[in-house]
Amino acid sequence: MTKLRSREWFNNPDDPEMTALYLERYLNYGLTLEELRSDKPIIAIAQTGSDLSPCNRHHLELAQRTREAIRTAGGIALEVPVHPIQETGKRPTAMLDRNLAYLGLVETLFGYPIDGVVLTIGCDKTTPALLMAAATVNVPAIALSVGPMLNGWYKGERAGSGSVIWQARQQLAAGEIDAEEFLVLAASSAPSVGYCNTMGTASTMNSLAEVLGMQLPGCAAIPAPYRERGQMAYYTGLRIVEMVREDLRPSKIMTREAFENAIVINSALGGSTNAPIHLNAIARHLCIELTNEDWERLGHAIPLLANIQPSGQYLGEDFFRAGGVPAVVAELMRAGLLPNPDAICANGKTLAQNNSGIEAADADVIRSVENPLLQDAGFLNLKGNLFDSAIMKTSVIGDAFRRRYLCDPNDPNAFEGRAVVFDGPEVFHETIDDPNLEIDENCILVMRGAGPIGYPGGAEVVNMRPPSYLIKQGIHSLPCIGDGRQSGTSGSASILNASPEAADGGGLAILQTGDRVRVDLNNRAVNVLIADEELADRRRTLENAGGFKAPASQTPWQQMFRDSVQPFSEGMVLRQAPKFQDIERK
Numbered sequence: 001m002t003k004l005r006s007r008e009w010f011n012n013p014d015d016p017e018m019t020a021l022y023l024e025r026y027l028n029y030g031l032t033l034e035e036l037r038s039d040k041p042i043i044a045i046a047q048t049g050s051d052l053s054p055c056n057r058h059h060l061e062l063a064q065r066t067r068e069a070i071r072t073a074g075g076i077a078l079e080v081p082v083h084p085i086q087e088t089g090k091r092p093t094a095m096l097d098r099n100l101a102y103l104g105l106v107e108t109l110f111g112y113p114i115d116g117v118v119l120t121i122g123c124d125k126t127t128p129a130l131l132m133a134a135a136t137v138n139v140p141a142i143a144l145s146v147g148p149m150l151n152g153w154y155k156g157e158r159a160g161s162g163s164v165i166w167q168a169r170q171q172l173a174a175g176e177i178d179a180e181e182f183l184v185l186a187a188s189s190a191p192s193v194g195y196c197n198t199m200g201t202a203s204t205m206n207s208l209a210e211v212l213g214m215q216l217p218g219c220a221a222i223p224a225p226y227r228e229r230g231q232m233a234y235y236t237g238l239r240i241v242e243m244v245r246e247d248l249r250p251s252k253i254m255t256r257e258a259f260e261n262a263i264v265i266n267s268a269l270g271g272s273t274n275a276p277i278h279l280n281a282i283a284r285h286l287c288i289e290l291t292n293e294d295w296e297r298l299g300h301a302i303p304l305l306a307n308i309q310p311s312g313q314y315l316g317e318d319f320f321r322a323g324g325v326p327a328v329v330a331e332l333m334r335a336g337l338l339p340n341p342d343a344i345c346a347n348g349k350t351l352a353q354n355n356s357g358i359e360a361a362d363a364d365v366i367r368s369v370e371n372p373l374l375q376d377a378g379f380l381n382l383k384g385n386l387f388d389s390a391i392m393k394t395s396v397i398g399d400a401f402r403r404r405y406l407c408d409p410n411d412p413n414a415f416e417g418r419a420v421v422f423d424g425p426e427v428f429h430e431t432i433d434d435p436n437l438e439i440d441e442n443c444i445l446v447m448r449g450a451g452p453i454g455y456p457g458g459a460e461v462v463n464m465r466p467p468s469y470l471i472k473q474g475i476h477s478l479p480c481i482g483d484g485r486q487s488g489t490s491g492s493a494s495i496l497n498a499s500p501e502a503a504d505g506g507g508l509a510i511l512q513t514g515d516r517v518r519v520d521l522n523n524r525a526v527n528v529l530i531a532d533e534e535l536a537d538r539r540r541t542l543e544n545a546g547g548f549k550a551p552a553s554q555t556p557w558q559q560m561f562r563d564s565v566q567p568f569s570e571g572m573v574l575r576q577a578p579k580f581q582d583i584e585r586k
């Protein structure tokens with residue numbers, strides 16, 4: 001076994017004075033000298049659960065099982081708090097705090113006597129934040145999902161997290177339900193502890209953490225209240241102690257090959273459009289270059305196998321019973337679609353060893369490659385005179401969409417529409433139903449000022465509903481373009497995460513309502529159809545007026561974040577991030 005990192009603090013014969021100082025305060029609540037000076041690895045449980053973080057709150061219970069396992073395996077468990085990130089509760093957006101929680105955990109893992117860490121993941125941004133921190137400090141680490149909530153039900157139908165809200169919003173706008181029923185519907189989708197039961201960003205990122213090899217096989221899909229969840233917490237605690245003894249670190253698990261696997265699995269899961277931002281960010285902290293081009297090249301042609309809302313019909317409990325992530329991995333492997341089956345996982349085995357031969361227990365919930373829900377379920381990487389990179393899920397383009405936007409009878413992949421531009425989500429909500437905007441079924445809704453700088457952290461607002469008069473006519477979605485994000489639980493034809501954003505000199509800043517925008521999927525291009533001279537004129541006018549206006553920062557962290565954040569296409573990481581790789585690897 002390599003020398004434990006914690007020995008530098010607690011058992012350093014070259015520096016008896018500091019050793020005494022480090023030791024004394026950890027003794028004051030009952031830990032003994034024998035324990036702290038033995039060769040027991042000190043394992044942090046990075047605790048994301050709290051009363052403020054309901055999605056992850058069940059980790060407070062699960063940590064008891066993990067602690068018992070760490071003790072059983074011969075380690076010492078120290079539970080340490082992580083800055084809370086609650087997707088639904090945090091203003092202006094939980095995305096702002098992904099980098100804050102990551103920074104905090106980097107300091108914790110680097111600056112304290114910690115030999116290994118259990119990352120308690122769950123709600124959307126907790127997974128990337130914790131994996132980014134573990135990647136940076138590179139101490140042995142294993143992730144433990146809190147698990148999805150049980151299936152929600154309303155009037156005999158599955159009610160999925162987020163998805164039910166998008167439907168209810170439309171019903172509310174159309175006058176079919178009132179605010180009271182909206183609330184009842186929303187609450188019906190959240191029947192137990194755990195995170196969103198749809199394949200939103202939480203289920204996506206927890207599943208991808210398993211595919212990356214950072215969780216034990218089968219961990220991601222177990223619903224939070226199930227007995228298997230507590231048992232998994234125990235096995236995870238046993239395993240981290242062994243990982244410290246084997247010196248199995250994140251950099252050996254989260255390799256380029258592992259990220260390639262995760263991109264492919266994301267397509268098969270119908271994973272969230274937030275996944276490229278988060279995976280590109282985690283990779284960056286391992287000095288692996290991962291780009292939106294990689295997402296298109298590796299992920300676009302992969303079929304959708306997981307029949308889970310919002311792309312499909314079922315929810316988390318169904319996914320678990322059908323075999324969860326291992327059944328999806330096994331099916332892609334059987335069809336020869338998984339690029340790197342030999343990638344190493346936290347249990348020391350390869351992805352192939354962990355998952356080969358597992359068959360879906362329900363062929364409707366997890367489809368075969370021969371019978372998928374959709375072909376080409378991954379993302380395209382688009383560019384043009386409005387932005388350098390944005391992603392689009394083409395699988396949501398249906399026949400009605402083609403009829404309404406097709407601009408060239410000889411080309412089924414070229415669309416055009418009239419842009420209607422909104423400066424941020426507040427303006428959208430105030431004006432969407434204003435008839436003066438003349439929004440019809442051939443319009444494209446554009447949201448700008450919603451990127452990492454414009455709306456600090458990047459608003460999850462590009463899934464814009466049509467005006468209520470169109471909904472009443474049966475038009476339930478319009479295509480959207482934006483420099484913000486879209487909730488992983490919604491599913492309209494959207495061009496998202498446009499980088500650079502309007503507030504960072506991106507072309508969306510000079511788009512005007514009434515401009516024609518052309519989307520040419522064959523050439524991966526999105527362009528506003530106006531002459532270059534006119535574009536240059538508009539840009540000059542904007543610059544003379546002082547550039548695109550974003551609201552003032554409300555907190556110190558918002559300003560620090562804005563001063564150093566990189567675009568969505570680069571993972572929304574802090575400019576300083578790669579330098580953290582120079583941290584001495586202890």
Ligand code: FES
Nearest residue numbers: 055123195196202
């Ligand atoms: Fe926390 Fe969806 S809101 S997981």
Ligand code: MG
Nearest residue numbers: 124201487488
């Ligand atoms: Mg979300």
